[in-house]
Amino acid sequence: MDYDLIVIGAGYGGFDAAKHAADKGLKTAIIESREMGGTCVNRGCVPSKALLAASGRVRELSDGEHLSSFGITPGTVQFDRQAIADHATQLVENIRANLTKSLERAGVTIVRGTAELAGPQQVAVRQSNGVERVLSATDVLIATGSDPFVPRGIETDGLTVFTSDDAVRLESLPQWLAIIGSGYIGLEFADVYTALGCEVTMIEALDRVMPTFDPDIAKLAGRKLIESRDIDTRSGVFASKVIPGSPVKIELIDAGTKELVEVLEVDAVLVATGRVPTSADLNLAAVGVESERGFIPVDDGLRVLAGGNPVPHLWAVGDVTGKLMLAHTAAAQGVVAVENICGGNRTVDYRSIPAATFTHPEISSVGLSEADAKALAAEQGFELGSVRSYFKANSKALAELESDGLMKLLFRKDTGEVLGAHIFGLHAADLIQEVANAVARRQSVRDLVYEVHTHPTLSEVVESAYKQAAHALAA
Template structure:
């Protein structure tokens, strides 16, 4: 018999913890998972899942309301109406189903689910504060998967009703006529897509000088045209929302990012704060092992082992948003599996360059690997030149058949070897198309090889086929 209660205790049952637990059972580890809140964490309850349900429903409204587009295909549709509550129920029902499926998959594999607040007490010792007091467990390995929470800047007061984060927005409890969205990243863009489809007016506020600053410049340029300029959205760039006061109306003080002078006071019906996320790493007991966070993130190496002063802390691992390597649900799941492999003695590390990401706007945006500025910086440091090739959806037979021709596919590669460094897509089904490119980057393939792959015709995947051929 083992002297430990468990081989592995996971703190946090989000996507990262769930993926790790499933793989741990596969590897023969006796596993427990501790969760203080809702099973499934942010992704299932307040992130990916409900937001995609809202985007799917509002996307249907947008499509059926676009009479000119439908009539060009010979389709006539009468007036389109929708029920806000039923759209919200669709998202809530999906959350309940996925949450149930996730919980049942753990129970089926005999993973012990412990409800309560878990924290590290010492090496190989975990405490859980439950409704019935504190319980203490011993374990060979501890994995921290606490996730993240929305970041609310100083000066912004959130009441959850008129000023709120994505946590509340996914519930779609109201449809204000005029909404300010602070931040033009993925979260801000997706909610702008939902709200405009359902008839709201948007004011988007970005602190940096350009909208969508994290996107590849060519993608951001087209996204601004098709996702913002063509819709009922006004934008501010280079300004901070330095003071946001809930109420009717909501008051937003805008301050110039350079001069620090107040330039305008906006009064709107509601405000969504979409300024990113921060790690939920407080009260985990890290201090009991002398581990210090870096800007709130838990330092880890490529094996997902927690570090203290650059040295590995034995038997302690951290995956997902809490380590800040790549704040995506599927990255967390991948990290959890890598961590389990390493604790079982199988040396593995994660290749962040080959992990894709997507925004589920209409049309979608996706990318994998490096942006053009990042690739050029790498080339400068390593002594190679970077080249790009672009293809347009308006030249793709399937996109033409769908009459969905807004968008491009852009490939970034090394001039000398042809190695694929990055792929960026905006267009119909971009989120599905990107995986092919992710697999190519994972294998460090060259555009010269990729140009000989044969794609089905007519399919949207041919936008990538054409891009590889132009590059080779």
């Protein structure tokens, strides 16, 4: 064999798998056809957070009413669109370079080219210079990630109609932007564009905006992130046809009747309708594997399945598995897969993996949704507990004049075990980690209530929720 392990794809899942494998002493190669770092580093998490950081500063400095409450008189706020875009680009380049150097230092061989399976334990690589070769490895791990989903009827040109891959470059600031989709991608870019002076129309096919978020969190967040800003919404309608140009034309049809209800003409459209797995060109048939809507089936140990049975020496991690399409999920899966390649028996606890939306303020969650928790309670015969902790009772949030916030904690009323949490408010993405750790350890609020939290900090929002839950158990 040429290698102990070949990893296809150098996103976060592939990177962590390759790095961990090399650290474990495996002779490892990683194959990437595009930029090192995959979607997260180049077209997702990293550049979008740079844009959110910069546009967030603009929003804060432009909020004269908020600043005057501190006794601060703001001046005229000016910004340079290109400089903001350059900030994101430079951050991407730095992190990509650091990631590449990290793999090289670990002894990982980096192969540039397009890969496909050539048979059991074989990977065919077409390099950028046109040379093709077949590499062999004891184990092969697929980490090809995902790409933006563009629904049928929507034509993209990368300029007037584009996906998040294009939006992170911030090549323009359209006066009127339509965003198709109100999930975390749509919300984050609405945050960026409105802070920089754009008007936004948000289009959602389901019957309410923010349909994937906890309803109570969505109600409060919607008031702050949508209703208070230069955003109007259309829900229960599909963008059945989008034609690039100046203006861009959008045909909206009723989600139920499929009848035309409106034609919008806007300056640009961002398509934020989710992501689809990148697996079509992997030649899965060479190893007898059939994808499920493009997703590669895996067992709890990340072994690829064919007909319900593990394929020897073949593994998959990240978005292409469809388990939980987040960069940190992919990274965790990569480490677990390598541990199992080395003879371990590890699994990923998906319930304890947190998710965050980096709007201003942020939204985060971990564990079960309230609907899923109720279903589990009915199935297992326990009573579900739910308490709310408000930022308006938190000293640090009040000092920051950022008291619009809510935490909902879900727990078992018999054992006190934490089942999940949903937070909207200042630094919600950081606060959720404490609850994620409790979920991972299956801890009870009976024990968590005795943990001491620094005063005054936002973490006391979590402490308050634990105390309310423990009180509910004692009642």
